[in-house]
Amino acid sequence: MNHSEQTLRLTGTGPTKERAFGAVMRQVQSAAAGKDGGVTFRVEPLALEVVSAAEHRRTERFLGVLFPRKRVHYEITMKVRVRITSLDLDSVDFAVREERLKLTQHLLHMR
Template sequence: MSDKQLMETIEKELIIDGTGKTKEIAYGEIFAKLRKQIYNEVNGVVLHMEPQQVYLLEMEEKTFTEKFLGLLMPKTKEAIYIKLKIVVTVKLIYT
């Protein structure tokens, strides 16, 4: 049995965007994308991910009116677009 250290800590910087009806939904989508992107980019078993820094690059709030058949029952809807730069510390075991 060898005493070789297998765990490594790396830091990654990612720019990710997301949209949603509310800010909470948009942020949830961003962090779901973050998780998927980290798993796709690293070669190894991810043990722990921790965002260290989060920077807001862009935020847009759009309000629009939606009408059924172009005329009836107007509804006001909102869409929020958020773009973040996230610095993440990842602990993993290389395989």
Template sequence: MRHERLTVRITGSGPTREKAFATAMRQVQQRVGKQATGTCYRVEPVDLAVESAVEHRWTERFLGLLFPRERTRFELTLRIEVEVASLDLAAVDFTVREERLTPLQHALHMR
């Protein structure tokens, strides 16, 4: 079992601030899994810092002239420090159990 600290930088975007944050947080475990050694079984956030937060606003119009509406999109870039607990499965010794089926059991798909 190993414990290590990693820092990941993630970006999320969405139509609201909450959805942008949720999109970013969904990426944490995937990014940590790529960087960590072994198989991760616990990812615990330790520190979170906002690197950039941008709100994009624009006006959409139907057919370029009619029905104007305001649109917004939020982009959030976070730097998250996490503590990762992982297990190296290559170092685990597995015992091998081999079963032999009789021809009748094999024919009946029984164990």
């Protein structure tokens, strides 16, 4: 098993603060797994740091003048420090078993 620590910089957006934060947290697993070699089976967040958080507001109107409504969109960028536990499959010795089928057995297994 290999243990390593990485710091990831991730950005999430959403219509609420909670959804923007959730978007960041959903990215942690895939971002950490892509950077570490081997098969990742545990990604543990150790620390969170907010780099930037922005609230975007705009007013929309139907046909440009009617029915104004305010729209809000949140964007958050965070640094997430994670500990990754992975297994290097190249270091695992697999036993090789070879089986030879007779012609009739081979025909029965084909579909």
